[in-house]
Amino acid sequence: MKNYTTLILGIALTLLNSTGGFAESTVISPHPIGKSRLRIRIVTMYIHAQKCYSDEVWKALHDESPYSKDYDKMVELPVGWHMRTSQVAIAFEYGITDRLSVGALLPYVTKDVRRQVWSKNANETVWKEINESGFNDVWFITKALVYSNAHGPFGFNWKDGLTVALAYKPSISPDEKIKNGIGDGSNDFRILLLSMPRLTKKLFLSPKIWYQYTGKVKDISGFSKSGWKEGNRFGYRFFVGYKVSHKLAVVGGLQGWIAGSNKDKNGKEIEDSDTYFHLMVTKLIWRPSKKIIITSGVKMPFAYKVPFAPALIPFFYFSYVIG
16 A cells, blocks of 8 residues: 555656646746736646556566566556546636736646556555546746836847746645645745747747745655655746737747655655656647637657656647636
8 A cells, every 4th residue: 555655646746747737837928917807727638648667567566577676767558557637727817916916726637547556465466546536736826027128138029028936835635635646745836937038020939947846745644655855846948939820829849847856754865766757849829819818739748757657748728818
């Protein structure tokens, strides 16, 4: 059971945060919402893992594993294993002033996991399954436009400016949900810097960098990761966009993150626990009206070291502004 709960938490952290899921969605756009206006955004994503880290197979099968403990590579999922996650989140952003806004991101997760684990009690490999759903931890966000100039650096149009955002995620999920991978049990803080300089009337950039401090996992009875400290993360996004028309834009580029090693409740570093995840992203942004934005695209992982990883991540965003 210890290995099983560790697995489930690892899946939740990796696939909700690392694959560009909800954590990447805390702040998507640098554009200010405007005073007394409310933006409602719906984010949907589907993850179906095709690969896993070889250590996951070794921990489950031991001597029967086709991979040694030190193989340390991403491999195909063993026969009978699967990991499917559907994610739907609703985000709210309200403009305090024309340059300052506050908001929240509320995710809902449905998980379907089947894999083998090693049972210490039975001293053999057994099958474990989990079908779980529920609300994940909520991100609270403050966003400020700190620089705006139509004639900015490098001769670019920086009217959309440079935005700084702060995000905080307290651990509010019930303990039993956390044990099953809905929430991670830690209080996390993130700082983001994002912008959208326009090179020409049609060509623009959309860079973003962020750093996340991850707090200790709270004490949960019977939970193997109580008191653990997940590695802090550094993430990035570098997109290039082209406005096909005043309603349609094509955007693509790179996105990803790297994370330091985890530490147990005694502060001891967990061997080989550093992770990274890098993706290519392509998407279409359609703006049928001034108040509605619809985005659809796909993320394609190309370099990663995580417990489980998909080949493709389709996603869809819908945004509506009131006021």
